[in-house]
Amino acid sequence: MRVTPGDDVVWQQLEEETVLLAIGSGRYYRLDPVGSRMWALLDELGDLDRVSERMLAEWDVDPQRLRSDLDALVAQLAEAKLLTVEPRAA
């Protein structure tokens, strides 16, 4: 799946955390260190599978657990309109 930060979202990484601001709503969101790393990779790579691969290479973590956490975060971000998710072109 292709993922892209929303046009109306700006963010700042502060130490290991990230604060996101949704410009339209004026709402702030805070990501913990793991969520911050996921967000940075989602922005950098733009593809859920590649983000998962990169995180597995970085961290000693169960692949299924990682993917489940990643999917959950992406779903939350998409629901808050911080991220757009599109199926990968065939």
Added chain:
Amino acid sequence: MTPRFHYRHYGLAVAADAELPGLDPEPDRAADGDADLTISVRRQPLLAPVDTGWAPTDRPVVWRSGGRVRLRFTHAGESADFVIDEGGMSVAVTLTARVPDADAGDLLAGPVFSCVLAQRGACCVHAAVLAIDGEVVALAGPSGAGKSTLALALVRAGATLLADDVAALAAVDGRVTVAPGSRFVRLARDAAEAHEERFDELPRVGLHPDRGVVDKALVAVRAQCPTRTERRVLGRVVFLEPREPGLATPRTKALEPHEALLRLMRHRHAPPLLDAEADRRHFPLLGDVARAVPTFALRRPEGVGALAATAELLAAATSPC
């Protein structure tokens, strides 16, 4: 316009065709051509309704049209109207007959100038700014938090006042800097008397942009700055928490960067101009502040008796830069 009066405010050279109490006179500057900002003032019996086409913002006293901003303050049938051009290079002021000069000057020096700075690209935070042992400290808080009162206590303890109410922040060479503002502080009667100032003998200002009429006095603080134009690197931010009647002694608590960023965004000044474009510019700048500048919350006891101890606490925590 024939400028006859020259001032220096937030580092800008100001030329005006009328006397403006509340701005810092700069009589030595004779040439008008080098002014950063020109102000024209006229009086008329009644102000016309705002032209059709101006779009009101969420604050009833402010309109925007293209790049221009218009602020209108009204009280007891009297009005003061300010139109700021797109680049923050000129202000056209129209006053009804009985608006006191002191109020017009005070509105210009405060909320109007905040919009001028915003039009020129600065990020304004609601804060007094002082140099304490060489370290530039911003005391942030909403109207009525006691910023000016505490600032004057710090000045009396040896600090230098850089700005009373607005910290105009901008990034310069990768560092967050603050412009020198004004040598005046505005104090309510109880705060002035706590500092042993004779309130009734001081110049008074009244109209307040958020709270209607507030009787305050202007106290001039002796200029101690090396220059009135040099930007200074911001060294520390202290947020003034509401006063606590039961608290025995003042204390500070360090804030996490994310907390500092949210508070800084919330404490921005010139709210009429805080649109999406401003959010995009200010968020990274204030992110830089949250990352690089130590930030604290200050808890204080109620009452003027705690002022000296609070000033002492802030002065003791400095590290010269």
